[in-house]
Amino acid sequence: MELCDKSIIELRQMLDDKQISSVELTKYYLDRINQIDPKIESYITVCEESALASAAKADSRIAKGEAATLTGIPISIKDNMCTEGIRTTCGSKILGDFVPPYNATAVNKLLAEDVVILGKVSMDEFAMGGSTQTSYYKKTKNPYDLTRVPGGSSGGSAASVAAKLAVAALGSDTGGSVRQPASFCGITGMKPTYGTVSRYGLVAFASSFDQIGPLAHSAKDCASLLDTISGHDPFDGTSANKKMNFTSKLGQNIKGLKLALPKEFFEEGIDSEVRIAVLKAVEEYKKMGAEIVEVSMPSLKYAIAAYYLIASAEASSNLARYDGIKFGYCSPSAKTYQERIQRSRSEGFGDEVKRRILLGTYALSSGYYDAYYKKALYVQQKIKAEYKNIFDTCDAIITPTAPTTAYKIGEIEGDSVKMYLADICTVTVNIAGLPAVSTTCGYNAIGMPIGMSVVGKAFDDATVLQIADAFEVNFKSINPRL
Amino acid sequence: MLDTDLITYLAKLSKIEVNAADKERLVTEMSAIVELMDTMNDVTFDENEDLKGEGVSLLDLREDKPRVCFDRDKILANATHKKDGFFAVPKIME
Numbered sequence: 001m002e003l004c005d006k007s008i009i010e011l012r013q014m015l016d017d018k019q020i021s022s023v024e025l026t027k028y029y030l031d032r033i034n035q036i037d038p039k040i041e042s043y044i045t046v047c048e049e050s051a052l053a054s055a056a057k058a059d060s061r062i063a064k065g066e067a068a069t070l071t072g073i074p075i076s077i078k079d080n081m082c083t084e085g086i087r088t089t090c091g092s093k094i095l096g097d098f099v100p101p102y103n104a105t106a107v108n109k110l111l112a113e114d115v116v117i118l119g120k121v122s123m124d125e126f127a128m129g130g131s132t133q134t135s136y137y138k139k140t141k142n143p144y145d146l147t148r149v150p151g152g153s154s155g156g157s158a159a160s161v162a163a164k165l166a167v168a169a170l171g172s173d174t175g176g177s178v179r180q181p182a183s184f185c186g187i188t189g190m191k192p193t194y195g196t197v198s199r200y201g202l203v204a205f206a207s208s209f210d211q212i213g214p215l216a217h218s219a220k221d222c223a224s225l226l227d228t229i230s231g232h233d234p235f236d237g238t239s240a241n242k243k244m245n246f247t248s249k250l251g252q253n254i255k256g257l258k259l260a261l262p263k264e265f266f267e268e269g270i271d272s273e274v275r276i277a278v279l280k281a282v283e284e285y286k287k288m289g290a291e292i293v294e295v296s297m298p299s300l301k302y303a304i305a306a307y308y309l310i311a312s313a314e315a316s317s318n319l320a321r322y323d324g325i326k327f328g329y330c331s332p333s334a335k336t337y338q339e340r341i342q343r344s345r346s347e348g349f350g351d352e353v354k355r356r357i358l359l360g361t362y363a364l365s366s367g368y369y370d371a372y373y374k375k376a377l378y379v380q381q382k383i384k385a386e387y388k389n390i391f392d393t394c395d396a397i398i399t400p401t402a403p404t405t406a407y408k409i410g411e412i413e414g415d416s417v418k419m420y421l422a423d424i425c426t427v428t429v430n431i432a433g434l435p436a437v438s439t440t441c442g443y444n445a446i447g448m449p450i451g452m453s454v455v456g457k458a459f460d461d462a463t464v465l466q467i468a469d470a471f472e473v474n475f476k477s478i479n480p481r482l
Numbered sequence: 483m484l485d486t487d488l489i490t491y492l493a494k495l496s497k498i499e500v501n502a503a504d505k506e507r508l509v510t511e512m513s514a515i516v517e518l519m520d521t522m523n524d525v526t527f528d529e530n531e532d533l534k535g536e537g538v539s540l541l542d543l544r545e546d547k548p549r550v551c552f553d554r555d556k557i558l559a560n561a562t563h564k565k566d567g568f569f570a571v572p573k574i575m576e
Binding site: 346376378 | 488489491492493495496497498499500508511512514515516517518519520521522523524525527542543544552553556557559560561562563569571572573574
């Protein structure tokens, strides 16, 4: 087993036993990034100097016997989380030179444990996309097949972990942006319950859906990261005032748990290899003693429209702050005040971001508000009620994470409608604010990973991780060949 | 129906400059997207239903206490145009 195949728990042991120092481990990962990332293009910014300084600081802490779970562990951060003094682009030209004057709360919590931040990784512009091909900077490739997308929007996070260019990563999930790339890249990714991880310092897309989540090689590693980054934050008004323990149920028997399969998630539109792999995993859960129940979510057919209406409405408002004045790109050709705002936005935003702003403005504008936005809020309530109904009798829900495996670069990402429809398996979790983890449950005929999602009740994140972990301990994952 | 006039109106509200060629392209692209959103036409609900979004609970807001501000120079460092400790913009009043 190579060093890059070790889990966080194994690396913790090695660091504490002085088998390796954090500086050595960090240099090892920086070397891998230098050698392998030119093919993958996951990093927008590599922070070599500050990473080595953090590693040296971690080593002093370890020497004093004061190491926390993640002390000295090298990870990557999606480029939409503010990092003081480190450029944060959000994958957009408009934030090309933006150097935040403060850290996101999640980043501060990592730094408090002396985690090593290797760098900032690529993403779809403003997290709007599922392929990482709308990034203004690095159009990341899938480590399993460089001609395919890594998924998105946290494609840089997922690819950096899958290619072992970081032990783990932070991503953000507004409609599946952690889970879908985790699925495409054959790793584990979790969107915790809304309000669990502070959004302070996360560049806002759709504030009522956005949630930071971990990507790693296992549910166990994801749980460790969540234990560190979660917690109440007075700087996020939607932050939950609840104490959570993400590792509390890991390793516990799942015998007797009731797992629901909503039939609409297994119908037409789901690739047959994906359906078969997920149902095979369900059989494994049966063997472990779980009870399987078929359920229904009739409002799923409205989920995509409701999601895109609410998310775009919030985006059109959130992205109003980019005016070329306070920070971000400023058009050099603008002469008047209005031109400065309009041209900076026209030249600074990419096509997909502009389409979402226009859609959001349309949904909120006079004459269309009732027909679109208000109905979307109604569908949101219906979906929440349907989830509640399922959770009245079941402990968790199993679905595919995405209708397909990773597709070829250039295949569908130019077609907004096809891209939006591909989010069908993930958006309802954000609409209802629930926790969900995606883990690899198989590979298709050409070796591309297939993801399965475990969805749980709000704040029952520990059960979701327990169920994913129970499958992972007996699953043989295949590394990408790089 | 989306047309170039509606795109012009939405672009104005969104403060995005759109040229004539882009308007035609956006009509096609946005029409396809709006067609997908029209799935909502099948949804009916009681007009009296309370449909507020989740929002932020006003009971949980932090105390409104003064705290140390960000350093002015650090904030201005990200602005392209600044003068005398302020953001600078083109003249607004003629």
